[in-house]
Amino acid sequence: MRSDYDAIIIGTGINSLACAVHLGAKGWRVGVFEQAQTPGGAVKTLELTEPGFRHDWAAMNLSLFAGSGFFKAYGDDLAARGLEFAPASHCFASVFEDGKWFGVSTGPGETRARIAAFSEADAKAWDKLCGEFPGTAEHVFALLGSPMQMHVQGKVFLKALYRKGFAWTADLVRLLLSSPRKFLTETFESDHVRATLAAWGMHLDFAPDMAGGAVFPYLESMANQHFGMVIGKGGADTVTRALISKIESSGGEVHCGRRVAKVLRSDGKASGIALEDGAEIEASRAVIANVAPAGLMKLLEGKSGDGAFDDKMRAFEHAPGTMMIHLALDGLPDWAAGEELKTFAYVHIAPSLNQMARTYQQARAGLLPDQPVLVVGQPTVVDPSRAPEGKHVLWVQVRMVPGEIAGDAAGEISETDWNAVRDLYAERALDIIESHAPGFKSKIRSRAVISPLDLEADNPNLVGGDQVAGSHHLSQNFLFRPALGHATGKTPVDRLHLTGASVWPGAGTGAGSGYMLAQKLGGK
Template sequence: MTEKTVNDEMREREVIVVGAGPNGLAAAVEMARAGCRVTILEAAGTIGGGTRTMELTLPGFRHDVCSAIHPLAVSSPFFNQLPLGDFGLRWIHPAAPLAHPFDDGTAAMLERDVAVTAGTLDREDAGAYHHLFSPLVAGWGELAPDILRPVAGVPKHPVLLGRFGLNAIRPAEGLARDVFKGSRARALFAGLSAHSFLPLGKPGSAAFGLVLGILGHAAGWPLAAGGSAAISRALADYLVSLGGTIRTGSRVTSVNDLPGGAVIILDVTPQQLLEIAGSRFDDRYRRRLAAYRYGPGIFKVDWALAGPIPWRARECARSATVHLGGTLEEIASSEREIWEGKHPVRPFVLLAQQSLFDPGRAPEGKHTGWAYCHVPNGSTFDMTERIEAQVERFAPGFRELILARHVRNTAGYQEYNRNFIGGDINGGVQDLRQIIARPVAGPRPYATPDPGIFICSSSTPPGGGVHGMCGYLAAHCALGGH
């Protein structure tokens, strides 16, 4: 059968997408763009999955429940094809993508400009920073399509990908120590790499530091005006304009309850896929799904604040994102402890201060704060005090500004969204093995043994984050393209 015939046949079938997270919405949009009749069934009362915005603390304070900062969304080759601006999505770019304060009252700054960034590091590392990042930043346009897809594909730009890959497969700690001599650049790179949720001594953890650093320069780390919910709302409204339908409050417990003959694309992780569709798979595939591994969870705090966070390093107010963890040694130690089942006394904290750049998030003169740290999978330990101590360390007087707080542990996150298994927000561990085998190894990771069932969540390539690429690539797989 030719590809065209497969596509034509697909268009005549009903498409049901289970889950309205960014990947489910992306899959639905792409199927609708191909001319299919698409319905999304979402378990929760509202769409969005990891991209919702709510008044979690006090009236008038609008908090991003999950995702806040969107370097991946703003540089997503798929989102950038869509008219999302016509559906209300507007990006706000803070002056600098990221601030990383130190105990001496200064900060390393990830700026849009590589040279300006290098100027905030130890002088001896300026050249090394430039050498590491400049070629990758210049080549990001070509590199992105090779990175944001399954590893098994044939690269379009092998030389550039090789240059990236040789560093990316290394442990972040080793790369930072080899490339940089001073503590500032090492710490900045450690903070970026800690987004991997991996111990920084683990091969592949450097990939996250590199990608997030490149994106800081090439695309920025913006927030969505009004809150992250604006991303899912724009996708949903665009889908509806294409004729798609969304039904919230519709949890799917078995694919056998869905109309026969429908193409089913699930925005769920392997554990849920087994529960919902396991009866349609052979033993071998079921065993492979069951062997899929989930990673550490998160503990998150949202604050309603009486004023802006009083950073000792004033330049921290130029960025919506602030990494609180001090040195490479401290960050590496706290990330390692989590994998040993411990709760670090000084956790690495990822903090966002959206209302500084998007005043509508809080009543006039007031502010919101968003922060989380990593914890062992399934942890119910209360990290509030330790997170707040880390903020206070770099911003004395912070605690006095707290009007109200909302906290959520790993169990709370899984209850909120069943995809966050044990509080894992990336849809599974993202080490080298599971980046290649996501959810299982093979050339068509979105396909299952049942030709009418596909998986499109962040448990597929290219993995966690709001970029919609998993959904887009799953849709192409369903359409017969991959």
């Protein structure tokens, strides 16, 4: 291990690794330090249940990465280093208590026909959205893929005004500010269609009535309809392994099991890091921290030198937590609503807008929701290599749950310690799946239940199990992520930069904040 680098990056999340790849390509010597024994942050794959059953620890969907500017620049090299995607044409679906289901697929007319079975008016609304999407996507992706600086974003909006006119641009702004319920109830009349699309808002801390959440159900539904979905062949860690190979080929190093205790400063500038074991490592050009704001303050021992900045970092708000249930199965769930559901990458159990809103409020109040939203990932439908022949893995994300338990909305669980609650609450989630797929529980070979606090212990950025590393509500998004004046990762400490999901453009596997920071530091 070197004793000094041009840049030191704290954490091996996807933004860290993308940043290291680009800086390495620009000739920087980069060292990446990770507290966990396995690199990747939320993007890693482990044999959590039995040998031969590979489970994505947290992130499964790699579509954002495959569509990112970073992948456009480095995708060919990463593919040569083993990165491989498994595409899904049947992307996501929802099941309902009346025995019906709805799903989005890429096949010609498939999705429209399913919508028309609920409402011909909704099918026409879907046609309209699909027809307008290419023109809309150009400007939305430009917004989400650009640094959050006034002059840069101003050019994005001026371009939209010039090409599309004031009324169209105003409608785009309205979409960006609307809640999922507002957008979906204005666009569709079927409760089934509305609920299926609204479930995507829950992935990113947007319950149906949260302003600013409409754009996520819109983008996910349109992107999946037009492009499909991809997951990692063999596991999401195909990305992590390829990125690390690229970093090492440029002379960089990745060190796991090395917890960073603090950022070193000299003459008011970040000069390196001190590890928990006492070792000190120098960085001549930059220290880059892929940490949540609270984690940054710990690295700075509580003071950056700018009290206003410190207050903003301490006030940064996290979303409710999640719980993961990883299952090794003898067979896929037999979904009562339809055999075709076995072909989908994701099946949501989120029956209505009102149920999602109630679940979110219960979790925010510290209660275990009586009916959590379930994201049931079926990765072996898309990529059979993740399990022995004829067997399957199931990836179940339980949204939302509190990091600190104040009680149980159902009045059934009296314990408030996640160590005691973990398996009890997993049974509630599994019973919900069983109600939609009778006999499902009898197919479970083994399981691993990961509580919100387990997620945080592995990755301190996931405070209270918050898998999006901070709420994306309007007061903490765009110019305000993580705080006004710091959306580019700038900190008051010279040569110290913040990156990761807590920085614009936020959560997901798109590597946006890491790549944009690397371009800022090392050049495009």
